[in-house]
Amino acid sequence: MQLQNPLWDYALKLYASDVVQALCLRLQDEQGLSVNRLLYAGWLTQQHCLLDASLLDRSSARYWQQQITSPLRAIRYQVREAKQSEPHLASLYKALREAELEAERVELAHLYSLKRRHDYTGLLSSHLMERNLGEIALLAGQQENTQCLELLRALGEALLKPL
Structure with a gap:
């Protein structure tokens, strides 16, 4: 597993954008x-690759996200709430x-390992971004949620802006 990789670099750079961060957090939380x-x-789109939802759904990245990343986030949110009345929890938070x-x-390293070298598609970047983000919505069961699709459209536009 390659922890330092182009996907990690891309994620750090893009997530530093207030717009991208806000949209990503809304899509996560709401x-x-x-x-x-x-x-x-977004990174796959920049690489001219099509996201393979079935591969992603049965990957080690899915397991890691469900069993490690999400539970850690849930615990962090609980401690964030608790530290409002118990300031000594700040270091734990x-x-x-x-x-x-x-x-x-680690999750991004698992995702990075899923990229296929020969998945190039001739779609325009905006169409490819829409398709790739649509696959994420489908995996989450949100493919018909109008608010989710609007947020994804805005995120797609933000991700396509030059770095």
């Missing part, structure tokens, strides 16, 4: 989509944030 999967879809970031890095 629609149940994975930030890492969203960034993976910080440690959980760092652990979650490392778990996301």
